[in-house]
Amino acid sequence: MKQQEEQFSSGKLLPVMEEFISLQGEGIKTGTAAYFLRVGGCDVGCYWCDVKESWDASLHPLVQTEDVISRIKESGMQTVLITGGEPLLYPMDYLCQQLKDINVNRFLETSGSEKLSGEWEWICLSPKKNAPPFPEIYSKANELKVIITSPSDLAWAESEAKKVNPNCEILLQPEWSKRNEITPILVSYIIENNQWKLSLQAHKYINIP
Numbered sequence: 001m002k003q004q005e006e007q008f009s010s011g012k013l014l015p016v017m018e019e020f021i022s023l024q025g026e027g028i029k030t031g032t033a034a035y036f037l038r039v040g041g042c043d044v045g046c047y048w049c050d051v052k053e054s055w056d057a058s059l060h061p062l063v064q065t066e067d068v069i070s071r072i073k074e075s076g077m078q079t080v081l082i083t084g085g086e087p088l089l090y091p092m093d094y095l096c097q098q099l100k101d102i103n104v105n106r107f108l109e110t111s112g113s114e115k116l117s118g119e120w121e122w123i124c125l126s127p128k129k130n131a132p133p134f135p136e137i138y139s140k141a142n143e144l145k146v147i148i149t150s151p152s153d154l155a156w157a158e159s160e161a162k163k164v165n166p167n168c169e170i171l172l173q174p175e176w177s178k179r180n181e182i183t184p185i186l187v188s189y190i191i192e193n194n195q196w197k198l199s200l201q202a203h204k205y206i207n208i209p
C-alpha cells in the first residue's frame with residue numbers, strides 16, 4: 001500500500017479512463033493526429049461537460065505510467081494529448097520527462113484549476129468560472145480557449161484574455177448544446193474583435209472521438 005502511495009504521489013501511477021488515437025478536434029491544434037490519454041478525476045463540475053464519466057477518479061483503474069509510455073512508443077505517434085478530467089490533479093513531471101526522453105510532443109488540456117506540473121510543448125488553458133485557474137498558468141499557456149454558453153460570457157472571456165501572455169492564442173468556442181445560437185454571435189464578435197479566433201468541436205461534426 002505504501003509503495004502504491006509513493007508511486008501515485010510521484011506520478012508513476014495514474015487513473016486512466018481511456019487511451020486512443022484520433023485527431024485533435026478543437027482549438028488551435030485541430031486536425032493534429034495524437035495519442036490521447038484521458039485521466040480520471042475532475043471536481044470542477046461544468047454542467048455541459050461531455051465527459052462526466054471522468055469526474056470520479058475512483059472509477060478508473062490506476063495504471064503504471066511506464067506501461068502507458070510503452071503503448072505510446074509502440075503507437076509511433078509524435079504527439080500525446082493529455083486530457084481529462086483534470087490532468088493537473090496528478091503530478092505530470094514523470095510522464096512528461098519520460099515522453100520527452102523519447103521525443104514525443106506533450107500537449108496538455110487543462111482548466112488550470114490545479115497547480116501546473118510537467119514540461120509541455122503546448123498548454124491549452126480552458127478556464128472555468130466556478131474554479132478559476134491558478135494564476136501562474138496564464139504566463140505559460142500557449143492557447144486560451146474560452147467556452148461560451150451565453151453572450152454574457154464574452155466579458156469574462158475578455159478579462160481572462162487580459163491575463164495571458166502576449167504570445168498566447170485566444171479562442172472562443174460555443175458550448176456544443178448551444179452551438180446553433182452561439183456560433184453566429186461568436187462569428188460577428190470575432191470579426192469586430194479580431195484578436196480572437198473561433199474554435200469549433202470538429203470531432204463532433206465528423207463523429208470521431
Ligand code: SF4
Binds near residue numbers: 111
Ligand atoms: S473542467 Fe473539463 S472535465 Fe472538468 S467538468 Fe469542466 S469540462 Fe468536464
